[in-house]
Amino acid sequence: MTGIGFRKDFAEEFLQENQLKVDFIEVAPENWMGIGGYWKKLFKEVLKDYPLYTHGLSLSVGSPEELDFSFLEKIKQFLKETNARIYSEHLSFSKCENAHLYDLLPIPFTEQAVKHVSEKIKSVQDFLERKIAIEIVSYYTPVAAEMKEIEFINAILQESDCELLLDVNNIYVNAFNHQYDAKNFIDHLPLERVSYIHMAGHEKVEEDLIIDTHGQDIIDPVYGLFEYTIRKMGRSVPVLLERDFNIPELKDLQKEVNQLNIIKANALQKKFAHAS
Amino acid sequence: MHPDIQTHKIQSRLASFCRSGENSGLKGVSKGRLKHYRRLVFNNVNSSLKSAYPLTHNFLSEEKWLKAVTDFFREHVCESPQIWQMPGEFLNWLTEKDDPLLKECEFLSELLLMEWLEVELFMMEDIECEYSTQQNAQRDKLLINPEHRLLAFNYPVHLKNAAEITEADKGNYYLLMHRHPSNGSIVFTDVSVFFAAMMQHLSNENQNINNLIQKTCTDFNLQVNDEIFKKSKEFIGKAISTQLILGFTN
């Protein structure tokens, strides 16, 4: 299964022309819940044809303060109404002292954070009565880290017993920005928890810094890392192409989707050929 | 590495750096990289505000616009988890603190309000209602589209380019905005004080055409005559065609 991050920028084209064929779409609930009119109508149309995966922005499981349960209730309602297959969120914080920042900030890799974030993820899962998938975000500077990133992530995954949304591009970006080996990082993740994969492009803004813009095509080394991951996992999970800015023609996005399908099929075939 | 630093405090400092651009002693970060967070966060907020208020943004100097956005994001606690609602908080914030920007020119608050209500109407949840497009003896009361806003302005912000509005334009203007039920677009209708009052009555209570005209005339101490009746029916017919009035109900 391969999907596309569904955006208003190409929503009409996507519905009218048959240029991009995918198995599912993904949206941020925040952009489509509690609305009416034109977009509601269009969203209903697209939901007739595609299963929905969701990727939240504002729940902020990494916030130091309490979860916003009234917001979570609305999310729950939205997931129910749209029959969403997956609800995923980011391992980051986007709200602090109750002020939304509308962006993803890195959580300090500390023991305290492991505790408060794991507790929150557990509460969310209890409240929604389903497991959620948490995405490792790209980040540009560590913040007062007491432990390694991989230790931080693994501790949270284990304590909260949630699923992992593996954004392969994010791992590539982080490995580049913080100078570690991306494959080695993936080797140390509990891959059995991966329920969903994201793929995207990025932008190199300085000699030693990549910003995760989702505004470019996927680059070859990220495809390579994707193949490595699938082979290592040895099983298929839904894969999403994220393209948020600088959106090309849909037929060009189709090429990327095709590429992802080919790589996945090959990687799994090799795996099974090897096993037999 | 930083045994005595509390995680909460660090997170607050990072957040407040993103909101203000001022680093209040955040340690254990790469300074060269940190600036990107402020840049990304601020650009996101700024571009959301620009797309909600294109006319205001166009009218103000970039310096004044940026000062307002910067102050807002630093001082205001953005409450909505949905970024499309944040521009509404911007308007409330400017209004509540009576920001000097609003004194910049008299019509700015009207321009901002019109722009925000357009966004809000376009995005708001659907309001279901029952009506018929045919009038009959049982169903003779007009039903106004509940997805509308009626605004009274001192300046023609809905009629003229903001840069061309002058003191000489000061007067009484009435604007009706509604969401078209079939295509979701926002329709702007400039109306006279008489028809504004009429639509206000209809918005308060569904009523039949004769009562509606009668009531409105009473407001203005007018006797219903053929001319008023004809003009009113014309207006109502037009309002039905644009679906400002949806149809008939009982």
Ligand SMILES: [Fe+2]
């Ligand atoms: Fe992602």
